[in-house]
Each structure stands twice: as C-alpha cells, then as structure tokens.
Amino acid sequence: MGMETCVRRSFLKGGALALCGLTAEAAGIPRFLVRTAHAGPAGRRKALVAVFQRGAVDGLSMVVPHGDPAYYAARASIAIGAPASGKSETAIDLDGFFAFHPALEPIKPLWDARRLAVVHACGSPVSTRSHFDAQDYMETGTPGVKTTPDGWLSRGLVARARTSPSPFRAVALGPQLPRALRGEVGAVAMPSVNDFDVRSDVSAMASGVNARRGFEALYEQGVRDVIHGTGRETFEAVKMLKAADPRKFEPANGARYPRTDFGEKLQQVAQLVKADVCLEVAFVDIAGWDTHAGQGNERGQLAYRLADLSHGLAAFARDLGDVMEDTLVLTMSEFGRTVRENGNRGTDHGHATAMLVLGGSVRGGRVYGRWPGLAPEQLFEERDLAVTTDFRQLFAEVAFEHLGVPREAKIFPGFAPPRGTPLGVLA
Amino acid sequence: MRPWRVGLALVAVALVVSGCGTAPVASSVASPAIAPESDEHILHVLNRLAYGPRPGDVERVRAMGIGAWIERQLHPDLIADEAIERRLAAYPTIAMTTDDLFREYPRPDPAAVARRREEMLRGDGAPDGMAREAAPGEPRRIMIAAELAAARMERAVWSERQLQEILVDFWFNHFNVYAQKDAVRWLISPYEREAIRPHVLGRFRDLVLATARHPAMLFYLDNWLSTRAGLVAQAGPNRGRRLGLNENYARELLELHTLGVDGGYTQGDVVEVARAFTGWSFAYPQGDRQFVFRPRAHDDGDKRVLGHVIAAGGGEADGIAVIDIVTRHPSTARTIATKLARRFVSDDPPPSLVDRVARTYQDTDGDIRAMMLTIVRAREFWSEAAYRAKIKKPIELVASAARALDASVGSEPGLRSAGFQLARAASTLGERLFNAQPPTGYPDTADAWVNTGALLGRMNFALSLAQNRVPGVRVDVERLVAGADRRKPEEVLDRLLAVTVHGQVSARTREILSAQLRDPAIVRLTADDRGPANTDVEKLAALVLGSPEFQRK
Numbered sequence: 001m002g003m004e005t006c007v008r009r010s011f012l013k014g015g016a017l018a019l020c021g022l023t024a025e026a027a028g029i030p031r032f033l034v035r036t037a038h039a040g041p042a043g044r045r046k047a048l049v050a051v052f053q054r055g056a057v058d059g060l061s062m063v064v065p066h067g068d069p070a071y072y073a074a075r076a077s078i079a080i081g082a083p084a085s086g087k088s089e090t091a092i093d094l095d096g097f098f099a100f101h102p103a104l105e106p107i108k109p110l111w112d113a114r115r116l117a118v119v120h121a122c123g124s125p126v127s128t129r130s131h132f133d134a135q136d137y138m139e140t141g142t143p144g145v146k147t148t149p150d151g152w153l154s155r156g157l158v159a160r161a162r163t164s165p166s167p168f169r170a171v172a173l174g175p176q177l178p179r180a181l182r183g184e185v186g187a188v189a190m191p192s193v194n195d196f197d198v199r200s201d202v203s204a205m206a207s208g209v210n211a212r213r214g215f216e217a218l219y220e221q222g223v224r225d226v227i228h229g230t231g232r233e234t235f236e237a238v239k240m241l242k243a244a245d246p247r248k249f250e251p252a253n254g255a256r257y258p259r260t261d262f263g264e265k266l267q268q269v270a271q272l273v274k275a276d277v278c279l280e281v282a283f284v285d286i287a288g289w290d291t292h293a294g295q296g297n298e299r300g301q302l303a304y305r306l307a308d309l310s311h312g313l314a315a316f317a318r319d320l321g322d323v324m325e326d327t328l329v330l331t332m333s334e335f336g337r338t339v340r341e342n343g344n345r346g347t348d349h350g351h352a353t354a355m356l357v358l359g360g361s362v363r364g365g366r367v368y369g370r371w372p373g374l375a376p377e378q379l380f381e382e383r384d385l386a387v388t389t390d391f392r393q394l395f396a397e398v399a400f401e402h403l404g405v406p407r408e409a410k411i412f413p414g415f416a417p418p419r420g421t422p423l424g425v426l427a
Numbered sequence: 428m429r430p431w432r433v434g435l436a437l438v439a440v441a442l443v444v445s446g447c448g449t450a451p452v453a454s455s456v457a458s459p460a461i462a463p464e465s466d467e468h469i470l471h472v473l474n475r476l477a478y479g480p481r482p483g484d485v486e487r488v489r490a491m492g493i494g495a496w497i498e499r500q501l502h503p504d505l506i507a508d509e510a511i512e513r514r515l516a517a518y519p520t521i522a523m524t525t526d527d528l529f530r531e532y533p534r535p536d537p538a539a540v541a542r543r544r545e546e547m548l549r550g551d552g553a554p555d556g557m558a559r560e561a562a563p564g565e566p567r568r569i570m571i572a573a574e575l576a577a578a579r580m581e582r583a584v585w586s587e588r589q590l591q592e593i594l595v596d597f598w599f600n601h602f603n604v605y606a607q608k609d610a611v612r613w614l615i616s617p618y619e620r621e622a623i624r625p626h627v628l629g630r631f632r633d634l635v636l637a638t639a640r641h642p643a644m645l646f647y648l649d650n651w652l653s654t655r656a657g658l659v660a661q662a663g664p665n666r667g668r669r670l671g672l673n674e675n676y677a678r679e680l681l682e683l684h685t686l687g688v689d690g691g692y693t694q695g696d697v698v699e700v701a702r703a704f705t706g707w708s709f710a711y712p713q714g715d716r717q718f719v720f721r722p723r724a725h726d727d728g729d730k731r732v733l734g735h736v737i738a739a740g741g742g743e744a745d746g747i748a749v750i751d752i753v754t755r756h757p758s759t760a761r762t763i764a765t766k767l768a769r770r771f772v773s774d775d776p777p778p779s780l781v782d783r784v785a786r787t788y789q790d791t792d793g794d795i796r797a798m799m800l801t802i803v804r805a806r807e808f809w810s811e812a813a814y815r816a817k818i819k820k821p822i823e824l825v826a827s828a829a830r831a832l833d834a835s836v837g838s839e840p841g842l843r844s845a846g847f848q849l850a851r852a853a854s855t856l857g858e859r860l861f862n863a864q865p866p867t868g869y870p871d872t873a874d875a876w877v878n879t880g881a882l883l884g885r886m887n888f889a890l891s892l893a894q895n896r897v898p899g900v901r902v903d904v905e906r907l908v909a910g911a912d913r914r915k916p917e918e919v920l921d922r923l924l925a926v927t928v929h930g931q932v933s934a935r936t937r938e939i940l941s942a943q944l945r946d947p948a949i950v951r952l953t954a955d956d957r958g959p960a961n962t963d964v965e966k967l968a969a970l971v972l973g974s975p976e977f978q979r980k
Contacts (some may be wrong), residue, residue: 190879226873230879343653343673
C-alpha cells in the first residue's frame, strides 16, 4: 500500500551521495548532476530503531510473571507486587499472567492499542555470563563466534540494497559505532545532530566553509584506509544533513521527551526520521541495567531506569504519530539476571530476558514465546530463566518482515529458524 | 623507508646492553649514544611511549639517544617534573584524603535528587548531566572526578614522565571503575593515586592486590557487600535479613583483570573465587571508608579455584591465595601480554611478540617494566608494519595536538580551566575520562574510535585549538613559524610541518596543503593586491592536526 514517500535522487561523486526528499539545489549540487533513481522495492519506507539495554536488564522485573508462584518465592525483597496484591503501587496486569513494572505505565496505552508486544524468555543459545562477549554475540548475530567482523544490522542493510545509499541509512546516536552497525553499510555515528559540521572561528564568514573544504581535500585522497574512507563518508553526511536540517523539527503532538541522555537521543532519532534523510536503522544505547546490588522493587534503581526507558519510548511514539506505522522499535539486552535475588537485594548475571517490540506493524497486546517456568527444576543451570526463543529468531523476523531484507540473505550465518513456528510478532 | 630498517638493530642492541628493568639506571644512561637514529625511529618512540612530540623533542631525544631516553621513561622517579607538579595545585581534590573528600563534598539531599529526577523524566528542568546535581553554592561532588580528569590531561600534555602517564591510562582502563556509581564519586581520585599510579611499572600482582583491596573497586564491583550464604545481618538497614554471595568482582577479576574470558575458568570457579573474597569490604557508609576484613561475613569453608585447593579457615588470606593463583596462571600472562602488545605495537599484535612478552611475564613473575623492555627491544615494535599502525584514542589526539603546537597554560590569574577544557575535548570525541561505565574501560583499538561523528569532532578540535579557542590553553602558531618569511606561504607551510610533525606528511597531503595556500581565506592579500602579505597559519595548523596522518601514531 502507499507510495515510497522518500524521493531518492542521487548523483555520483567518488562514492555516491544520496539525497532523499531534498532538492539538489538545497544541497548545493548542480541539478544536471542529479538523476532520479528507482524508489526501491515497492512499499513504504520502513525504519527500525534498535535500543540496546546495556548491562543486562532483569526481564523478570520489567515484564513480571506474577502468575508464576515461583517468582515470589525466589525474590523476597525485589519482587514487584502482583496486580491484585493491594499494595499502593503494583505491577500493571497485561494478560492475567504477565504484568508490566509500574514504571512502564507510560507505554501501557501502546500495549492496549496493540502496538506493543513482549517476547519473553528470549536470549542467546550461548550461556556466557560475560556482558562483553554476550553483547558482541548479540550485535554480530553470531553467538559463540568471536571472529565475525560485522554486525547483523549492517549485513541486513547491505542485503536490502538500495540504488542510492544515503549516508544516513544507519545512524548510531553517540560517539561510538556499536558493533551491530559495523561493516560494509558505512553507518554514521553522531553524538548529536545539532553539532554535525566543521566549525571555524566566527571572525571570517567563509571561514568554516573553507576549513571544511580543506579537510575534505585531505580526506579525499585516494588512500584506501579506515581513516580516509570514514572521512569521505563524513563529508557526504555533513552536506546532506545541512540541507535536511533536522534541527527544525520540534516534538509534535505534545510529546515531551525526558531530559535524559536516552530521551535526548530518541528525540534526535525522531528528527532524523522527519527530516527525510532515508534513515533505515537507528541505534540507541541505554545503560545502567547491571543491578547487582540494591535493585529495588516498585521503586528504586531499576524502576528509575525503566521509567527513563518508558517515558522515552512513549514520547517517541507520540512525537512520530502516524509515522509510527512505518517505524519499529526493538529493545534488546545481552542476557537476563538470576531468578533468585542475591545477598545484596540485587541479581547476578543470568540467561533469558524480555524484549519489547513497538510499532505499527506489530501484532501487539501479546506476550510471545513459550514460558519455561521459574520452579527450581525448570531453571537453566538451576539458577536462570531458560531461553525458549533464540534472539536471532526475533531479529530475523524484524529484518525480513519489517525491513524487507530478502529471506535468502544469510544475515545470521549458521542459524535456521525453527520450521513451521514463526513467532508472528509482526503482521 | 630504508634508514628505518638500518637503525632498528642498533636501537635494539643498545637496549639489550642497558639491561633489565631492575638494573641500575646510571650505567644504562651512560651507555654510548646510538647513531644514526632516523627521525622515524624517534617519532615512533615519542608517539607510542609518549603523547607525541613537542617541537624540538626529536632533536632532544636524538641528543640523548633513544635507548637512554627510554631508560629514563622506564624510571619516572628519576625525571624531574616540578613544573607540572606545581600546576596540579590548581586541582586540590586530587591530593585530598578519602576522609576529607567525604567531609567537604557532602551527599546532596536525597529528596532533592529524587525531585530533580522526576522533573527530568517529565521533560522539565535542565537537561540530564552531572552539572546540576547539586544546588547552587553547594560543593559539587562531581568536581572530584572532573579535577582528576583535568589533572590527567594536563599531565598527558605537560608531564615529563610521559610513559608513566601512558601506563596510568592503560592500567586504569584495565582495572576500570566508573565515577558515577555512588560512592565511587569520592573514591575515584584516591583510587588512581593509591591503587594505580604507584604500580604502573611494578609487579602486576601488586596492581591486582591494590585494586582488589581498594574501596573504589570493592564498591564498583560490589564485593564489599558479598558475604557467605545465609549470614543474617545483625545491624544496619538490612538487620535481620539473609545476606549472601555477590559474583560481580569475582567474575571480572577472572574475565577482565587476569585470565581473560577464554582463559579456562568455569562458572564454578567464579563462585569459588567469590566465596574466597567474602568479607573483603570497606568501612562504609559509616567509618573511615578504608579496607576492612569482616570475619563474620567470610565463608570459611575450603575452596577449589582452577584446580587449586584453598584450605578451610584461611580468612582474609583466601583472597590473597586467589590472587596468587590467578596472577601465576599462564592465561594471565597471555592476556596481559596481548593487551600490552596491542597498546604499544598494533591492534592485532604479532603472536610472536605476544609469546615473548608472555614469557617475560612468567620469567619475572609479572614485572611490568621487564615486559615493557621486551616490547621496546622487539623487532615487531620497530617493524615498518607497526609504524603509524595505531589510531590515536581521543585523549591521545587531544594531548598530542596540544604538544605538537607547544601549547601552554594561559596566564589569566586564577585560571585552572586548561585541564578541564582538554578533558572536555576528549569527552566530545567519545572518551570521557572516568566515565566508562563497563568494567572493560575504554577500548584501545581503531574500530572503536574511527567513525564519522568522531572524525568531525577531531577536525573541530584541531580548529579550536589552533585558533586559540580552547579556554585556558594558549598556542602561538606565529612563534612556531618564526623565521619563515610570512610573504612566502610555501616557506611558512614547510616551517609549520617541520615543527609540528617533523615534516612527516605524505607528498599528496603536502600538495593539498600547498593548494590551500591559493585560497584567499588562507593567504590574505595586501591592499594593493601585489602579493600575499600574510598567511593564515592557524588554519594551516588546524588542517595539519585534523589531517588523516595526524590521527595515527
């Protein structure tokens, strides 16, 4: 349905500079160099926002299995009160068995509108409890293989080839490029969309432009190395962003982003989406989930992190409005946490966790995945929530169904999704 | 680069003569000068064992001899460093005791913090960040980490003990703690001063022990809370509660500090190590916030760690026994050798070199100075493949740029912003000192640091530094090119390249810079247009510092 809304024009210059929804003049490029490219596969422009909860979120506090009696037995001080427990603050019931942590209240309306789904007991087939290995495995999409050079999102975007790749196909908000986006796709990392140009002193008007030209010439040399290559991409991106000017987009529909690092990043993702720079994947980190001590229950450390997450997601959905129909937000975390609370009212590194999927194409209002149970004999290695959904099954479904990555593309080498049992999270 | 190869053997020989790290220095400093030493050799050493050359450094090292220079850097106590020591008085918290820090920087009112958090989530109030965590006028405890970062940057630029500063950065990241985790805010400065600095060229085991017992690490990785299973708290907020084991420190000790993730330990080892460290705690929040062993919290049973049995009843010594076991493990020798070789040679260090450094580790019981000697004597260190193979980390780029332009601290009275501003610049490029949240610290390889946003940030920093827009940091590019005829732009460019990068740019880069001279914004014309009157040396300098070559070391 619908047309490709992102008008793609491109001209060739060393690599390719893509202009999406911009006039050539606006970007300072002579019109004769501009040709209209194919709009790509039929259908509307889809964007994915990947949110990485670094540090391993406790999925059992985020999406509470209040119907599993073993949950309350394992957690004397950090359990989230069951919806009917009569406490003043309790978990928010979803389906009689699962409930949201009370701090997720801002995104409950999205659940009610069936725009938000949960995949529980999701995780990696490799049981490493190292944050760093597990994050690498999740981002490369190759659990157990440390030599994979690129990320699953990069492979997915490369497989979903476009005739005119925009430098903003893949963007990480932050100073570093996450592993998931490293690779051939040439993703952009930007600490802030507001500050993405060469700035010279103000005394000479043309000074900044001149300095930029000087740097550009230095990086345009034919040297094939990571610095020169990245430099060339940088200048393409700078010019395109200047023309698109995402800063002019204020939050719409009364959306109010939390004034946190996460909130500010999501707001900038929304600006990039609205500025029509052909964004396909945005990557945002939210840290602080490694709750070994003093995790808290309805309130406390973890509740505050979850409130940051949910206020941010709710503002993002509200801000994008109709555009959410073509946007998907996927949360992920390297593993979950121990079922039993430890000696410090916290939890140690565990196995499976819960992931959230939010967007127009989501068959929401449901918790997906088989529940393995929390009774001692049901636990993985006698301590952790077992994995019943390989994270690659969920990621693959997102890549194929939402981003339109061709199914034959091997973006998860060595992984074959279980036959005949698609998760079906996406319509 | 023929002279490069010729010189190597000579340097290597001289260093072999100079003896092992523990040998008396006087004799090695007095060893015959090595000649000829090519510019490339000297630049390589200044880029790897120091934060890059200052104008004149190449000549100074040549006069002293590379071998003697390295020997001195390996014995930093023998290098006079008064100028920077005096400067550091501008950052009083870096010398304060833990007690004084807690007393003078009180905790903000929790209710006020909660209120500010609520406002932030609703989208009100000032943006997130540490700056506003205290009410106006209140001493801001964030200044403790900020002053430490400022001091670190000033030392990187102006300390004569360059290798020591490189190693402080290296080992801090290896034993990382995160400044924003509660009590670490106060403990971070004593941690660097007491647990890291004294041992950077000492024995690896001493580093492990010092960090294991330091309150900052005990807090950051939660070991201070870890107790034997079933202990019931007798007092405090947890009174009557059952406490128990916390695996956090034990796991990172094995995974990151010693054996490495593939070093051959199991989840069972993690639990046993955690049991051994139960009771290693510190007096907090009440008390003197120093290390304390809590016998009641300790698990007194026997433990089995990596095949070794630690007999029951060892008490506090159990942790020491673990440290002995893990620091003598061959996987630890490999992990440390790999990390050092990655830092000083290349992102993918040659296995032959890693083997030799690991052997040195084993032969010397983890003597860091001896491992450094193995590295600087190695063919692989001096190989053409290693020359300029590394990309500078953000703090390295910032410090090396300031050094290349011979920056000095501004003379405004009461000024202490130089370090703050340099730390801020590094933070904009992605390396906010003491704010790496995960225990891995900041990475040491190019793939983490080379990306569009960061590269743009580097160019912008080059511009602001060369144009004197970094408050508190003075550069005088006019002075750097003094002697060159300002009306001859090519001569100015040559002089600039000679002082800042010792002329080490590719022919193509030289050509491009030269082409810039035809830009009217760079070369200002005289009023009657008869010829160039002046050259915008600042912008040329910025282009040099922001160039692809300058990002390498």
